[in-house]
Amino acid sequence: MDYELILFDRIAKIQEINEQYDLLNNSFIAFSGGKDSVVLSHLIDLALPNNRIPRVYANTGIEYRAITEYVKDIAKEDSRIIVLNQDKNIKKTLETFGYPFKSKEHSLRVMMFNAGSDAYYIKKYITGIDAKGNETSFKCPSILKYQFETIGKYNFSNQCCYKLKKDLQHRWQIDHEKKIVITGMKNEEGGNRSRLGCISNNGKKFHPLIVVSSEWENEFIKRNNIQLCKLYYPPYSFERTGCKGCPFNMNIQETLNTMYKLLPNEYYQCLHLWKPVYDEYIRIGYRLKYYPHLKEVNEDGKD
Secondary structure, eight states, rough: OOOHHHHHHHHHHHHHHHHOOHHHHEEEEESSHHHHHHHHHHHHHHTTTTTOOOOEEESSSSSSSHHHHHHHHHHHHHHTEEEEOOOOHHHHHHHHHOOSSSSSSHHHHHHHTTTTTTOOHHHHHHHOOTTOOOOOOOOOOOGGGGSSSSSTSSOOSHHIIIHHHHIIHHHHHHTTTEEEEEEOOOOOGGGGGGGGOSSTTTTTTTOTTOOOOHHHHHHHHHTTTTTOOOOSTTTTTOOOSBBTTTTTTTTTTHHHHHHHOOOHHHHHHHHHHHHHHHHHHHHHSOSSSSOOSSSOOOOSSSS
């Protein structure tokens, strides 16, 4: 990692995109209060000093309380922080539009399968074979193929994030005539993000961090003396935050163990919201082995 080289490159890229798309007047930052969006906000300030680009935070009701408090504390000193509050019934939204399972890509394919689609990309995902008979790197794990056997049996989809968070931000975006959303996405996170460039969706999305690593981010935080939300530090030591208890979290067992010990009220909220997915994970032995409240965990939060 050449920290200075990457920093110079990212600042230059932000300035280049600003000249091309006028970020100062046409954009907003999708601000989550997590590590990536905080680093993004500071990086934008380095590249575009004294900018007034809005930082829009969608409080969906399933954000960690510590994250929401952290964002509101920042907003006291930074008027660019805008907090949007969701008024939808979360449980009803999940029951109506489907629960997240494994990943957005997997959940999308289950949703389309349930809708009766026989699209090629679904078949390729299930079989792991492309039209030329070659094996694909992105395919459905064998343990999850049963979800493509009976139409309508499993209420999984990729709609949760859109209905509870992105729709909220999108309405604000339309009302305030901001054409471009700036995100903290990184290639290393995998999934669809691994295939993104700095600009996507015909110039409507800009991802300044797309090529940086977590190692670089940590160095940036250290050198700029950035204070993150307390959840990133001991005793919590979360690597990521996002929606609490989200079933897309590949380390959901460790996360729930920690929450049960240190954030018990929020742990039980997660059980109320995500239990249908958690039950299925435990039933098939995928990501979750047990519920922490039904089994003792060690002091470090690991089984």
